[in-house]
Amino acid sequence: xxxxxxxxxxxxxxxxxxxxxxxxxxxxxxxxxxxxxxxxxxxxxxxxxxxxxxxxxxxxxxxxxxxxxxxxxxxxxxxxxxxxxxxxxxxxxxxxxxxxxxxxxxxxxxxxxxxxxxxxxxx
Amino acid sequence: xxxxxxxxxxxxxxxxxxxxxxxxxxxxxxxxxxxxxxxxxxxxxxxxxxxxxxxxxxxxxxxxxxxxxxxxxxxxxxxxxxxxxxxxxxxxxxxxxxxxxxxxxxxxxxxxxxxxxxxxxxxxxxxxxxxxxxxxxxxxxxxxxxxxxxxxxxxxxxxxxxxxxxxxxxxxxxxxxxxxxxxxxxxxxxxxxxxxxxxxxxxxxxxxxxxxxxxxxxxxxxxxxxxxxxxxxxxxxxxxxxxxxxxxxxxxxxxxxxxxxxxxxxxxxxxxxxxxxxxxxxxxx
Ligand SMILES: C[S@@+](CC[C@H](N)C(=O)[O-])C[C@H]1O[C@@H](n2cnc3c(N)ncnc32)[C@H](O)[C@@H]1O
Ligand SMILES: [Zn+2]
Numbered sequence: 123x124x125x126x127x128x129x130x131x132x133x134x135x136x137x138x139x140x141x142x143x144x145x146x147x148x149x150x151x152x153x154x155x156x157x158x159x160x161x162x163x164x165x166x167x168x169x170x171x172x173x174x175x176x177x178x179x180x181x182x183x184x185x186x187x188x189x190x191x192x193x194x195x196x197x198x199x200x201x202x203x204x205x206x207x208x209x210x211x212x213x214x215x216x217x218x219x220x221x222x223x224x225x226x227x228x229x230x231x232x233x234x235x236x237x238x239x240x241x242x243x244x245x
Numbered sequence: 246x247x248x249x250x251x252x253x254x255x256x257x258x259x260x261x262x263x264x265x266x267x268x269x270x271x272x273x274x275x276x277x278x279x280x281x282x283x284x285x286x287x288x289x290x291x292x293x294x295x296x297x298x299x300x301x302x303x304x305x306x307x308x309x310x311x312x313x314x315x316x317x318x319x320x321x322x323x324x325x326x327x328x329x330x331x332x333x334x335x336x337x338x339x340x341x342x343x344x345x346x347x348x349x350x351x352x353x354x355x356x357x358x359x360x361x362x363x364x365x366x367x368x369x370x371x372x373x374x375x376x377x378x379x380x381x382x383x384x385x386x387x388x389x390x391x392x393x394x395x396x397x398x399x400x401x402x403x404x405x406x407x408x409x410x411x412x413x414x415x416x417x418x419x420x421x422x423x424x425x426x427x428x429x430x431x432x433x434x435x436x437x438x439x440x441x442x443x444x445x446x447x448x449x450x451x452x453x454x455x456x457x458x459x460x461x462x463x464x465x466x467x468x469x470x471x472x473x474x475x476x477x478x479x480x481x482x483x484x485x486x487x488x489x490x491x492x493x494x495x496x497x498x499x500x501x502x503x504x505x506x507x508x509x510x511x512x513x514x515x516x517x518x519x520x521x522x523x524x525x526x527x528x529x530x
Contacts, residue, residue: 123333127297128320128340135351135391144353158338164295164318171297171355210318234329237322237344237351244348244378245387 123233124219126184127168127209130177134221135237137245142223145176148183151217151230158210162202165209169193181208248409250368259304259325268305268331277363280442281308284361284403285315287431287446287459296358299395300339301346301404302365306332312361313338320357322346347384349391356395362404366445370413385417389424399451402426405444414443421447433462440464 134143178189188204219228219235226243229236249258259267267273290296295316300308303321305328312319319339323329329341344350347369369388370381377383392402408414414430421428427448434440448456 123340125340127318131353131356133351133353135349143351161295161316164297167294168297173353232330232333234326234333234341234343237342237348238324239345239348241376241378 124214124230124235125210126177126180126212129180129214129219130172130209132219134224134226135245136221136224136226136239136243139221139224139226143221145173145180145222146219146228147222148180148214149218149220149227151184152215153184154213154215154233155211156213158206160203160206162199162206165202165205166197168209169197169205177208181212184212184214186212248367248407250371255368256325256327259328261327261330264305264325264327264331267328268307268335274307277307278311280363280405281311281361283433283442283462284308284363284405284444285311287403287444288359288361288401289459290359297356299352299357299360299392301360301362301392301402302368303332303339303341304328304365306335306337306339308361308363309337309339310335322350346388347379349387350395351391352395354394355397357400358397359400360392360396360402360404362402362406364405364407366404366406366417367408367413370416382416382420385420386424389421389426393425393449396449398449399456400449401428402447402449403444404447405442408443417445421445425449427451427456429458431459431461434464435461437464 129145132144132146134146172193174193175191178191181187181189186208189208190201194201213233214230215233217230219230220226221228226239252258288298295318298312298317298319300312300319300321303309303323304325306321309319309321309332320342321329321332321337321339322342322344323332324343324345326343329343332341346365366388369384372379372381396402406417408417418429428446431444431446433442433444444461446458
């Protein structure tokens, strides 16, 4: 159950991989949509924490183009509902996330990404 | 029997059979739930908002179900695939990661409003291989350093664990402090063998000394009374909640609907409805 809310906060943590290690790129993904409860206050509070460009890109990779290139100044309900859907209702079930810097592959199976590192990758 | 963490590595100890046995044991469910509520209390989050939380060693989601009920959005990490599978079966709402916390996290700085961990970090005190990266101090350092970075400033991490000695408490707190955390240890019911619980209550930022370490709960030696007292304090909080104008983010109806849905899908051990269902708990220090 990787959702974009979490993907947007996730960088590669392999040893020595400290720059250009975000965002992880999706590969061969299977996506499932599942409804979640809409909470506009939570979303408003969360926006400053997001890397907006990375979010828009990741959503595109998953086939969702509903988000504007920049977050709008007015956070109306229509926009927040789109954001809600992209952040919390799109679940990546299968596939992989790949580090843009060191190419480490984090496989996703059954909705769960495997973040385990090999001994030589531990910092 | 010796303690689980001395018997096998966690992903082996919590295999398919043990993961189910653990999760379905009603006594364990009760204890983990009590400690989760207490951890949330110590986390001291703003009272009427949903937070974005990290559950360290989330296991099968016994705490996660409570985070869901309280309207929080959360990420859970655990190193035991069988535990995570049970969490999937129970349809918790958090995002789950297969991760060894001793290898550290990759979350961007300031990602989380807080972190909890229930009955997990004693596992970091045992070396699993002879490789230098697997020595307990090395693993604890990576864990606390990357946890500290992943939390917002100010925020808290509350980690309940089972130390076997004061030296272990000392080792863990000193590494947490070196990683940048303030705070310290809170011991609930220190005089009761059974009810005694150790919580590491860690602060990120917040002007150092301005954040006081909360007091542990006190009780008479007798465990029955301990429980009575815990319940009584919940009753008190409940009254306050009723009078205060806090609005539940996920109301009782929503939770009951969800539980009903789970039951219809044939899920076992959905927590039974109680007068506590869907009730927010208020922090008391
Ligand atoms: C007693 S269970 C507690 C599970 C859950 N927190 C609860 O309260 O029900 C301990 C958990 O810690 C996990 N654990 C132990 N060592 C770990 C590590 N190095 N990284 C991630 N999880 C770990 C185990 O897999 C297990 O799920
Ligand atoms: Zn990398």
